[in-house]
Amino acid sequence: MTAVVYRGARTLEIEQRDPEPPGSGQVRIDVAYTGICGTDLHIYHGDMDGRVGAAAVIGHEMSGRVAAVGAGATALSVGMPVTVMPTKFCGQCAACRRGNSHICQAMDFMGIDSPGAMQASWTVPAELVIPLPAELSLRHAALVEPVAVAVHDVRRADVGADDHVVVIGGGPVGVLIAAVAQGRGAHVVLAEPDAFRRGVADEIGIESMDPTTDDVVALIDKRTDGAGADIAFEVSGSAAGVSTAVDVLGTRGRLVMVAIHTQPREIDLHRYFWRELELFGARLYQRDDMTEAVRLMAAGAIPADRLISRIESVDSVGAAFEALEGGGSVMKVLIEWQKEH
Amino acid sequence: MTAVVYRGARTLEIEQRDPEPPGSGQVRIDVAYTGICGTDLHIYHGDMDGRVGAAAVIGHEMSGRVAAVGAGATALSVGMPVTVMPTKFCGQCAACRRGNSHICQAMDFMGIDSPGAMQASWTVPAELVIPLPAELSLRHAALVEPVAVAVHDVRRADVGADDHVVVIGGGPVGVLIAAVAQGRGAHVVLAEPDAFRRGVADEIGIESMDPTTDDVVALIDKRTDGAGADIAFEVSGSAAGVSTAVDVLGTRGRLVMVAIHTQPREIDLHRYFWRELELFGARLYQRDDMTEAVRLMAAGAIPADRLISRIESVDSVGAAFEALEGGGSVMKVLIEWQKEH
Numbered sequence: 001m002t003a004v005v006y007r008g009a010r011t012l013e014i015e016q017r018d019p020e021p022p023g024s025g026q027v028r029i030d031v032a033y034t035g036i037c038g039t040d041l042h043i044y045h046g047d048m049d050g051r052v053g054a055a056a057v058i059g060h061e062m063s064g065r066v067a068a069v070g071a072g073a074t075a076l077s078v079g080m081p082v083t084v085m086p087t088k089f090c091g092q093c094a095a096c097r098r099g100n101s102h103i104c105q106a107m108d109f110m111g112i113d114s115p116g117a118m119q120a121s122w123t124v125p126a127e128l129v130i131p132l133p134a135e136l137s138l139r140h141a142a143l144v145e146p147v148a149v150a151v152h153d154v155r156r157a158d159v160g161a162d163d164h165v166v167v168i169g170g171g172p173v174g175v176l177i178a179a180v181a182q183g184r185g186a187h188v189v190l191a192e193p194d195a196f197r198r199g200v201a202d203e204i205g206i207e208s209m210d211p212t213t214d215d216v217v218a219l220i221d222k223r224t225d226g227a228g229a230d231i232a233f234e235v236s237g238s239a240a241g242v243s244t245a246v247d248v249l250g251t252r253g254r255l256v257m258v259a260i261h262t263q264p265r266e267i268d269l270h271r272y273f274w275r276e277l278e279l280f281g282a283r284l285y286q287r288d289d290m291t292e293a294v295r296l297m298a299a300g301a302i303p304a305d306r307l308i309s310r311i312e313s314v315d316s317v318g319a320a321f322e323a324l325e326g327g328g329s330v331m332k333v334l335i336e337w338q339k340e341h
Numbered sequence: 342m343t344a345v346v347y348r349g350a351r352t353l354e355i356e357q358r359d360p361e362p363p364g365s366g367q368v369r370i371d372v373a374y375t376g377i378c379g380t381d382l383h384i385y386h387g388d389m390d391g392r393v394g395a396a397a398v399i400g401h402e403m404s405g406r407v408a409a410v411g412a413g414a415t416a417l418s419v420g421m422p423v424t425v426m427p428t429k430f431c432g433q434c435a436a437c438r439r440g441n442s443h444i445c446q447a448m449d450f451m452g453i454d455s456p457g458a459m460q461a462s463w464t465v466p467a468e469l470v471i472p473l474p475a476e477l478s479l480r481h482a483a484l485v486e487p488v489a490v491a492v493h494d495v496r497r498a499d500v501g502a503d504d505h506v507v508v509i510g511g512g513p514v515g516v517l518i519a520a521v522a523q524g525r526g527a528h529v530v531l532a533e534p535d536a537f538r539r540g541v542a543d544e545i546g547i548e549s550m551d552p553t554t555d556d557v558v559a560l561i562d563k564r565t566d567g568a569g570a571d572i573a574f575e576v577s578g579s580a581a582g583v584s585t586a587v588d589v590l591g592t593r594g595r596l597v598m599v600a601i602h603t604q605p606r607e608i609d610l611h612r613y614f615w616r617e618l619e620l621f622g623a624r625l626y627q628r629d630d631m632t633e634a635v636r637l638m639a640a641g642a643i644p645a646d647r648l649i650s651r652i653e654s655v656d657s658v659g660a661a662f663e664a665l666e667g668g669g670s671v672m673k674v675l676i677e678w679q680k681e682h
Binding site: 093094095097098100103105156224225226227228242250251252257258259260261262264265266267268269270271272273274275276277278279280281282283 | 434435436438439441444446497565566567568569583591592593598599600601602603605606607608609610611612613614615616617618619620621622623624
């Protein structure tokens with residue numbers, strides 16, 4: 001079977017490998033679609049070579065069908081449509097002991113720390129497999145993992161009906177957060193400088209604005225009669241995004257830190273004190289978030305078609321990464337494997 | 342009656358004024374003790390002249406007895422021991438509309454924005470008066486307001502039994518937070534560079550350490566087998582305090598921002614994301630915090646005697662402010678008014 005193998009910065013090779021038969025408690029999945037995530041791009045850039053091994057199969061957003069069932073994996077059967085929660089926790093580290101196994105400190109994140117989903121056949125522990133309902137297409141189901149991220153973030157913020165929500169950063173995760181929050185009845189504004197991404201947001205009914213030309217804080221101030229936003233999601237990774245997120249919040253407003261900030265950021269702690277603001281780090285997802293993501297997608301609550309910009313064959317995987325690297329006019333790109341089966 | 346009047350930086354004058362008879366819905370209180378707070382020191386330094394009027398009577402920590410009852414203030418009677426919640430909220434601003442009237446954006450904070458408790462006779466709205474139980478001495482009751490601050494902060498953090506708690510900064514509020522948290526069954530360590538203040542903490546059974554010579558993060562790491570603290574209170578106002586507070590927390594650890602940071606501080610947002618840390622601004626108190634503070638003090642749960650370093654007559658008010666300004670070997674200083682009555 002075909003696998004995409006990372007062999008150092010900007011080098012992906014297409015190789016033929018033998019499928020790995022499922023051991024006890026495992027299943028082998030015929031992969032249908034694999035999505036390309038920002039983390040995959042970081043790996044592609046060579047930024048994560050210290051963590052990603054040589055000849056690594058990356059990828060962790062996927063859908064497929066069970067192809068073979070190992071001993072003891074009795075809840076699954078051949079042909080079942082599935083996705084995978086790619087986070088193997090250790091169960092013993094401090095985070096796991098505190099009940100936070102989803103952010104396990106010794107996490108084996110499949111597609112980073114161990115072989116991932118960018119191969120036609122993927123063998124994984126059965127307990128990480130999430131069965132999919134028949135009404136959810138495998139194409140859409142490749143987005144379950146990023147939707148679970150958005151569900152987790154929205155739950156961290158406890159978004160409620162009629163809350164005023166500002167999402168800063170309109171890439172796939174930002175747009176998904178906006179969609180999930182709006183699905184809960186919140187009033188959502190997405191701040192994103194890129195016109196293409198704003199266009200996608202507009203198409204799916206999410207109000208967007210350009211923070212480089214419009215004043216988000218003033219807009220929210222006007223809409224809320226000076227009260228400020230209830231919730232802000234920082235998904236941009238920029239210092240300006242952090243600053244805007246703090247400034248836009250009303251008393252006891254909640255800022256959810258979704259983006260990865262590789263350097264410390266200045267925060268107005270006096271405003272935190274004065275308005276009793278709150279900040280919540282949010283990372284990955286729990287199993288409940290995955291199943292809720294499946295439910296939302298099966299119910300048609302996530303505009304998956306608008307978020308999937310392109311579907312590429314595995315032969316074009318290099319071109320797909322280059323397109324994403326260029327930023328611009330693309331949201332989610334999927335690699336299609338089904339032609340193999 | 343005697344009043345202490347602020348007349349510009351480092352100038353307090355002792356004046357004789359006529360007591361103000363209580364109007365409708367008001368009571369007049371014969372003040373027994375008034376505590377000097379860090380905010381009073383800021384005013385004394387001239388840092389808050391823009392907010393404090395000319396010829397202002399400052400002070401907001403106090404105890405006393407009802408001396409006269411205005412029309413309609415039927416729940417109170419002459420002779421009742423009381424303290425006052427000095428926060429008059431407007432009921433109409435954005436914060437009040439959001440249900441956060443305790444941090445009202447148009448707050449009249451008595452002792453800053455309107456006449457305070459540094460006078461032998463104080464006339465206040467009856468609805469802000471908190472009756473005291475007979476078993477609580479008026480001397481101790483002068484600490485109800487700062488204890489309410491600590492109760493509020495501990496409630497913001499939801500401190501529970503066996504939580505590992507680090508309090509950074511061992512002034513009166515830091516020590517009170519430590520005491521209230523320890524009263525809930527938490528394991529508390531107080532980080533404070535001043536030896537006198539560490540001595541006070543030790544005397545009242547709060548473990549303390551010197552962050553300039555000992556490594557708080559390493560200590561907590563060892564005690565929690567690498568898990569990290571559940572909760573940190575930043576009460577020092579220093580950049581180093583913020584940094585330590587972030588570094589000491591385990592996954593989903595909660596940092597409560599109590600101190601006033603007048604300049605932005607750098608925060609390790611990657612750690613916030615990675616460990617799903619939380620940050621809560623905490624300011625002032627709600628009425629429930631005041632009544633809980635009264636209950637704790639009446640139950641003897643707050644080591645008030647050890648926290649009251651000195652009790653001065655009103656004639657020595659200038660010396661009392663100077664002693665506090667010097668920092669060092671003093672925690673809470675009270676002004677005694679009872680000799681007037």
